[in-house]
Amino acid sequence: MIYEFSDLTLDLDRHLLTRDGQPVKLTKLSFRVLQALIQAAPALLSHDDLIDQVWGPKRVITPDNLSQRMKTLRQSLGDDPNQPTYIEGVRGEGYRLVPEVRIQSALTSSHSPRQALSSRLLVSLAVLALALGYIAFDKFVLDPVEDGQLAQSARQEGHSAALTESIGDKSIAVLPFVNMSDDAGNEYFSDGLSEELLNLLARIPELKVAARTSSFSFKDKDFEVTEIASRLKVAHVLEGSVRKQGNQLRITAQLIQADNGYHLWSETYNRKLDNVFQIQEDIAIAVVDALKVTLLSEIPEIRKTDPAAYQLFLEGQYLKRRISKDSLDRAVEAFKQAVEIDPAYVPAWAELADTYIWGGRTEGLTRKEAVVLADQAIETAISTDPDYAFAYYVRGISWIFTKHEFKQGIEDFQHALRLDPDDAFIVAAIGKGAFLTGKFDLAISQYQMALAMEPVVPEFYWFLGRTYLSSGRLDDAEASFRKLLSLSPSSYGKHDLWKPLLLKGELEAALAESDTSFVRAIVHHALGNAAEADEALADLIENASPYSLAMVYGYRGDVNKTFEWLDYMLENSDDYPTWILTETAFRSIHSDPRWEPFLEKLGLLEFWLEMTPNW
Template sequence: MGDRASACYASLRRTSGAGSSSMSLFAELKRRNVLRVAGLYVAGAWLVLQVAGTVLPMIDAPIWLSRAVVVVLAIGFLPALVFAWAFEITSEGLKREHEVDREVSITPQTGRRLDRVIMAVLALALVYFAVDKFLLAPERTAAQTEAARSEGRSTALTESYGDRSIAVLPFVDRSPGQDQAYLADGLAEELLNQLAKIPELRVISRTSAFSFRDDDLAVPEIARRLNVAHVLEGSVRPAAGAVRVTAQLVDARSDTQLWSATYDRPLEHIFAVQDEIAAAVVEKLKLEAFDAPSRARPVDPRAHALVLQARHVYLQGSAEGMQRAIELYQQALAIEPGDAAAWAGLATVYSRQAAKGLRPVDEGYGLAREAANKALAIDPGRAPAHVTLGWIADSYDVDPAGAARHFGRALALAPTDVEIVRDAAPMVATLGRFDQAIALGEYATSRDPVNPLGHHYLAYAYYVAGRYEQAIASWNTVLRLAPDFGSAHQLIGLALVASGDPAAALTEIRQEPVDEWRRAGLPVAWHALGKPAESDAALAELIREQGNDWAYNIAAAFAYRGEADRAFEWLEKAVVRRDSGLPEVALDPLFRNLREDPRWLPFLRRIGKAPEQLAAIRLEVQMPAK
């Protein structure tokens, strides 16, 4: 180290000593390429820091790693300059500067190479800046906005409910054959629904709570993700007409057991077990006592088991599961014809089949209407039956007043039922009651945070309300929860079109995994970009491939392009075909170009969607506490 320092000092004296013929220090720094190395180091370090600032948060790297990168780069700056001063690259390799004869020095050639490297690094920095600004920054901003909004909602929920929040996890099937999961799930779900009726208790919905069934996570981690203070878990072991149920209530913050119990009862007394567990939870959480729902009509345990099985297979979401659910509901009704729960469940499955194209629309909605009406004849307070009739009125009958009447009744009967609140949100939005729709959607997502459907409905409410940034953020949440969720990319694209960013819209719509939705969005995006030939080609493909079933979306594309005659032509087809998109037409931003057309209001009046008709619809929604 001493020899190296002496050599550097001697070299410096040779170049900066007294005398008119000696070179200035600046000139020597330049000759040895020290200044170029400094510029290259600064440019390279800036680029590394920018990339690290983008990549490290994406992989959830600890904060100390980012700081370490900054410290290492800062420490390395001075050694790099000393190295450039003391050493020189020659044709024979790296040598100390004082060992190189000035006559054979190749520092000018090295300097030119460094200039090219500096230019390359600056070019990379410029490319990174463009990519970050136009591609990464919007997604990062949306994610930060949604995270801030989620944090705000979590804080508000904590302030409103304190420690009075709970998730009911799926009970474990302890049967010898491990074939009684439907009974375990049914017990947990009915407990959840019973606790959800307590206004001062925030209960996480089935979809979110049950989503952790196969995850090997500790209770505190599940509670953190669901933002609850308590967790109720248990197990079910049926055998020979009897059942053993164990349950325990856990304080998630300390991971300590607050209460536990085991119940050995005949299977027909399962309802009493539910009531006892719910009462114990109320007592331990120091909540106001509540009355368990009355069951004036005893239910045959065989029919009840079949109803639980039917719901279990229906929730699998497959065509086979739906058909099997119908068979099980029918078996339950053969045993217990007056079981309102079986009739309501049957109505739900028939309606879902019709909506998904698994049964002819007229047949499916007809059967659903008949089953829902039978459920209400037996039990007028059966809220899910009203929801089914509301969906039929909204999507099939194009009867917004009827839809509002049924959904309003369902909300009055079950104001804290997350599924009912969630399903009501888009219908309320189509009536133009944006604040109510958004409040319903936010309530649903606060209690069902990992269910993409709830975030999808909330995003739709934001979209028709013109709050495009929030709509995009909510649809991005949908994609984080379910990357293959059909229509989410396309709808983000339409929101970007509406907010004036057609280039980003086209990029988003091209990512849509479902062909039908992607085709429906491309004509709009191309037209927004000022590419009429591409828009024409995309619209021609949409009509060719989906003309029989997507009349509403084709009408929307023509309307956005300003082709009013073709838009009204396809709207008429949508009416004849009972297109499920029609409830949205009055408020859909894509139809904005038609609003001054003299045919617009008469068309809306025909389907009950004119402004004065929507304003006259009575919908008294008692908003649940957030």
């Protein structure tokens, strides 16, 4: 179906908006919003109806989020909200399309998917930064409960068509390619190639691509392809293997139809390492051909770099995700070498900064020195490419977690979101800033949106659980932490599940979840077991940080001791945990006259005064 309105044409079949024959770039969500407004025209579309049509009836979208999405769409159209040409907003009610809409029949494209993709993909070097780390994002999400039930019904009854219909036959997951090299150390390359393919396919609007975090959660797991596809809610799976020996590559890829396990396409490529990006392009073209996808007229730009810098970048990403002190240090070295080879390689500068912030450094480098180097790397990235969203995200992280400058950090998160509104990790960053400054409703909404885009990121469930905990939604907090543990049993969720149980009065259950001295000192005190509580406390006084001791005394209701250890923390360190404002342990001291002066020292008083009175 083709709709014409004013000087614009919207082609639903080609997922394309044009002005006078030239493409107008829209994000996926902006396209859906515009489609909903066009199909409702000339009627007013209420806020609720718009949210239901674009995000689905079970998604929680705040007015601020809807307003931001509309602002993004208007900017893409070149529309002025004060004198609208295309979209008129009616305060408190909704939105309507201003121009008259004319309907045409859809035209058949004269270009094959191969021609469309080949003409726009640069046969050059691609980067992995937008698919890795914090900014991996899911292009395809359905309601987990409803669609899980549908998938189960389809499997039980053998109705594979029902599953395909619910998830769409243009959906795909890219599984991590198996490293078949003699050197196990080449695993970074096979993982990186898989992620680069995922990133490339995810940028084709007509394809629904499961996110990296979701797909890679099945790495080294013994699941049938049909089961993986069902869990990821996709109709197809791309898998393969990589053998790398010196400068020679042997890459095998195969596209599988999930409902019956049939191979739709497979190919083996024997090339030199310098041709790795041509292989990626060939595989992407083959997938598009096999799925009979009609492409947009514009393919996102692919960054170029030196092949050696690209390999070091992939290695750095691989090491960074392992999150050990040694791997972070090695990731720093890999990223440094990458930017030495190509000083204009923006993704490597941004990743280098992010790795410095989270503890990676070279030998002899202090924490403060690492932060200075992180800031320098961020500024290099931004000055080289002012439109690179991830660099602003990293700078926001630096403002908040290394300098405790919350406003500046939140401003950078917001700028990153304007540049890339479909990035789940940046959506979550807005929630992170909101949580740390006591705006719990906004934080919950943002993390729910992020999880709708990227449903299996442990970090999202942890922050959502922490926000529920701070806002008093204890059952929801417990559910979030349990979901986190089901996704990642060794994650930090095991350190927090006891908290909602404690606050709900389920003391034995809280103790059963964590048997550390920290928890024993708190829970045994609540149980009235003074000897056990004091024994655990004595151990903490010998070994724990001042902040941990302040938390223990806060939960135990000892106001003076709580302030004593908080003051000691500030006297002996310039640093403090960023979530001190929202820590439930300190609710016992909120009414004390020393609380607000303490927050003023930390630069948090203004946020405290904006929080709801019941906190």
